[in-house]
Amino acid sequence: MEASATQSRIATRALIVALVVIVSAAVSATAKANDGLCGMSQDELVECRPAVATGSATPPPPSSACCAALGHANLTCFCGFKNNKYLPLFGINSTRAMELPSKCDPNQTAHC
Ligand SMILES: *[C@@H]1O[C@H](CO)[C@@H](O)[C@H](O)[C@H]1NC(C)=O
C-alpha cells in the first residue's frame, strides 16, 4: 500500500515535469512567431492576412499597410513557404500568398 502510494506520487511528478516541458516549448515557439517572419512583424503579417486567407472566393485586395510592409519584407524567405503544407492549417492560401507582392505592385514579383 505504502509503496504503491509512493509510486503514484512519482508518476504524478513525472507527468507534471513532462507537462511543464511541453508547455514551455509551446510558449517559446509562440514567442518566436511574435518576432515576425521574413522581415515582417507579427502586426504586419496580420495586416496581410485577409488578402491571403482561405475560405473566401474573392479575398479583399491587400491593405496599403500590408503592401508597405511587404516593401521591406524578404521575399526570398517567403518563397520558402511556397507549397508549405502548414499554411492551410493557419487559414492561409499559399497561392494567394505568392500573388501578394504583384497585387501590391505590378512590377514586383516573388521570384521563386
Ligand atoms: C487559393 O487561391 C487560388 C487563387 O485565388 C484559388 O484558385 C484557390 O481556389 C484557393 N484555394 C483555396 C483552398 O482557397
Ligand SMILES: *[C@@H]1O[C@H](CO)[C@@H](O)[C@H](O)[C@H]1NC(C)=O
Ligand atoms: C532572405 O531570406 C533568405 C532565406 O531565408 C536568406 O538566405 C537571406 O539571407 C535573407 N536576406 C536578407 C537580406 O535578410
Ligand SMILES: *[C@@H]1O[C@H](CO)[C@@H](O)[C@H](O)[C@H]1NC(C)=O
Ligand atoms: C512599373 O514599371 C513601369 C515601367 O518601369 C513604371 O512606369 C510604373 O510606374 C511602375 N509601376 C509601379 C506601381 O511602380
